[in-house]
Amino acid sequence: xxxxxxxxxxxxxxxxxxxxxxxxxxxxxxxxxxxxxxxxxxxxxxxxxxxxxxxxxxxxxxxxxxxxxxxxxxxxxxxxxxxxxxxxxxxxxxxxxxxxxxxxxxxxxxxxxxxxxxxxxxxxxxxxxxxxxxxxxxxxxxxxxxxxxxxxxxxxxxxxxxxxxxxxxxxxxxxxxxxxxxxxxxxxxxxxxxxxxxxxxxxxxxxxxxxxxxxxxxxxxxxxxxxxxxxxxxxxxxxxxxxxxxxxxxxxxxxxxxxxxxxxxxxxxxxxxxxxxxxxxxxxxxxxxxxxxxxxxxxxxxxxxxxxxxxxxxxxxxxxxxxxxxxxxxxxxxxxxxxxxxxxxxxxxxxxxxxxxxxxxxxxxxxxxxxxxxxxxxxxxxxxxxxxxxxxxxxxxxxxxxxxxxxxxxxxxxxxxxxxxxxxxxxxxxxxxxxxxxxxxxxxxxxxxxxxxxxxxxxxxxxxx
Numbered sequence: 001x002x003x004x005x006x007x008x009x010x011x012x013x014x015x016x017x018x019x020x021x022x023x024x025x026x027x028x029x030x031x032x033x034x035x036x037x038x039x040x041x042x043x044x045x046x047x048x049x050x051x052x053x054x055x056x057x058x059x060x061x062x063x064x065x066x067x068x069x070x071x072x073x074x075x076x077x078x079x080x081x082x083x084x085x086x087x088x089x090x091x092x093x094x095x096x097x098x099x100x101x102x103x104x105x106x107x108x109x110x111x112x113x114x115x116x117x118x119x120x121x122x123x124x125x126x127x128x129x130x131x132x133x134x135x136x137x138x139x140x141x142x143x144x145x146x147x148x149x150x151x152x153x154x155x156x157x158x159x160x161x162x163x164x165x166x167x168x169x170x171x172x173x174x175x176x177x178x179x180x181x182x183x184x185x186x187x188x189x190x191x192x193x194x195x196x197x198x199x200x201x202x203x204x205x206x207x208x209x210x211x212x213x214x215x216x217x218x219x220x221x222x223x224x225x226x227x228x229x230x231x232x233x234x235x236x237x238x239x240x241x242x243x244x245x246x247x248x249x250x251x252x253x254x255x256x257x258x259x260x261x262x263x264x265x266x267x268x269x270x271x272x273x274x275x276x277x278x279x280x281x282x283x284x285x286x287x288x289x290x291x292x293x294x295x296x297x298x299x300x301x302x303x304x305x306x307x308x309x310x311x312x313x314x315x316x317x318x319x320x321x322x323x324x325x326x327x328x329x330x331x332x333x334x335x336x337x338x339x340x341x342x343x344x345x346x347x348x349x350x351x352x353x354x355x356x357x358x359x360x361x362x363x364x365x366x367x368x369x370x371x372x373x374x375x376x377x378x379x380x381x382x383x384x385x386x387x388x389x390x391x392x393x394x395x396x397x398x399x400x401x402x403x404x405x406x407x408x409x410x411x412x413x414x415x416x417x418x419x420x421x422x423x424x425x426x427x428x429x430x431x432x433x434x435x436x437x438x439x440x441x442x443x444x445x446x447x448x449x450x451x452x453x454x455x456x457x458x459x460x461x462x463x464x465x
Contacts, residue, residue, distance in 0.1 A: 003041045004182040005175055006034070013042045016168040017105075017141060023131060023165050024142040028152035029172035030241055030283055032233075034203040035145050038172060039109055048141075049074040050107040051097065055115035063119055067093055074106055090126045094140075098130075101140040108140060113155075114148035124161040131165055149283065150243045173284055174308070175201030177352040178359065181460040186211040189456035190409075190441050196460070197341070197348040198223075200309035205233065216334050223318055224330030224337065231325070234314035241283055246276040248285075252306060255286065256315035260303040277304060285311055292374030292388045293397065293427070301377075309348045317344050346407040350375075350386045353405040353439045356459045357387055366435075367400055369393055376402075376427060383423040387437065399428050401452070403437030411440040413447035 016025050029035055036054070043050045051074055053067045068082035071093070075081060080096065087093035100106050110116060116123055131137060146152045155162055156169065175183075177196050183206040184192045194215060199205040208229060209218055223230040242248035247269055254268035265273045280286035287307035290299050306312040317340050318325075321333050354373055361370040372390040377383060387403035402424045404416050417436050424431045437452040438444050444453040 003037065005179040006038050006041070009038055009170060009172065010042055010045070012168060012170060013038075014046070017042075017046055017048075017107075019167065021136070022141060023167040024127070024144055024162075025168035025170070026152070026155065026166045027143065027145045027170045027172060028149070029147065030149075030174070030202075030285075031147045031236070032202045032204040033172050033174050035147070035172045036111055037203070039111070039143060039145060043107055043109070046107070048105055048107045049100075050109065052109045053111065055110070055112040055119075057115065058119060060119045063116060064088070064090070064093060071097060071100075074100055076100060090120060090123055091130070094126070094130045094137075098136075098138040098140045101138040103139070105139040105141055107143065109143045109145065111145045113144045113146040114151035115146075117151065124155065128161040128165065149241065149279065153282075171282075173201075175203065175206075176355055177201070177459055178356070178461070178463070180206055181462060183207065184209065184211060185462055189460045191215070192460040193349060193352065193441060193456040194345065196352070197309055197345045198313050199230075200311075202310060205230070205310060215338065219337065220330055220334050224321075224325050224334045226326050226328060228325075228330075230310070230314065230318070231322075234311070234318070237285075237311055237314075241285065242276065242279045246279060247271065247273075248276055248280060251276045251280065252285065252311065253315060255304050255306055256312070256319070260305060262302065262304070265304065284308060289375060291376045292372050292390060293376060293399075301379075305347075307351070312348070313341075313344060317341055342407060346405075349407045349439075349441070350405045352459050353403065353437075353454060354387045356439075356454060357389060357401070357403065357437065361389065367391060370400070371397060378426050383426045385420065385423050385427065386439075388427065389435075399424070399434060401435040401437055402427070403439060403452070403454075405439040405454075407441060409441050410443040410445060411438060413438040413444050413451050413453065415446075417448070417451060 016022055027035055027039065043052065051071045053070055055063060058066065064087045068086035072081060072083040097106055097108055154160060157163060180196045180201045181192045183203065184195055187195065195209050199209065208222060222228055238249040238252065250269040251265060251273050254265045259265050259268045277286060281288060285306065285308045286304055288302055288304055290296060290302045294301060306315065317337060321337055324333050358373045360366050361373060366389055369391050370389055371392045373387060376385045376388040385402050386405045388399050389401035390397045391400045402420055404420050416438050420436060421431050424434060435452060437454060438447065439454040441456050444455065447453045
């Protein structure tokens, strides 16, 4: 599969690479999001001499031997060949690689760094001493990468040995809707929207989707058989993404079953969930929603929902049929599963619509000084509006656009606008100055002049990488 997306991430890495006397870079994020692929693409584009070491469950000695074998390819100075005389310690390895980088840059990638710390707990301290050495580190560029969230966050804390010694810290996230579309070029925009609603933006999951067969056959193969890939992946996410001591699975399952407020989640899990929610939000597995006009610090109108489409699918629609799937009835229930996805897809499509509006705002297509895009609802959860765009012309935020999204093949813009105007009257007295946006899956009909129409072709259209 060709490398696509990650334009901003590659630009940040290139800027880091070109900075004189740069300190290490730290890249972290969930499993499967493509961190290693990103680094490999960056290394290929720089054409740098690269030592790419992916840690395993080896002993410290075995890790150094493996690193030595990979370092042999960049050895050009001195008489030592690491393959013939492997590194005896991390000090030895870093000193030798710094020598090789005296005149020409060398990129040292330490992938799955938390695994290295398991076998060599002294490594962060060794790296600190190496980086602080008065002689310097030559032109050795060190890039540290990992998936274990707790370890990667702990490395950035005040008392950690490497605190303050990273010139670039980057969290890699799953693809957004328009980015995921690039991996599904042979599907229609509506089908891309469906696949994103099931798999989300995790590159590996998207690579599993066969574009030459039907939705039914894909779901049967990936989800509706005992031991299917998506069943195993769902369990893996619940078990590994956050420290098990923070009971993330219980929190996620509580939210999936409709416990969306903080006190409801606390009651469901029998513990204070603030720390877990914070970690899950960092990973973009969970999002906190509040009316876009409200301040997070002041409002109590906060709700939580599962933001990762795949996890929402796994804990929601797929979970309802889990028993039947394990009993081997997948072929009989796959059509029922698809029919049950309307509510799930509607919520995912709403967020994709809001993401599209944010892209338009960033491009300057929604006017000047757009400062926020989000949902809105009045007291008691009434008069819900899928998307409200706020502008701040004179230090006061005012709505400039309201939008409605429907997971329907075709919608009537005139009818939806009338309903949207009635709800917007609770938001502002100036409804006639608002821009109205109407979103459907395939077609928006009867759109009056000035109404912004959006379909899956806009949200999930293909663009140049």
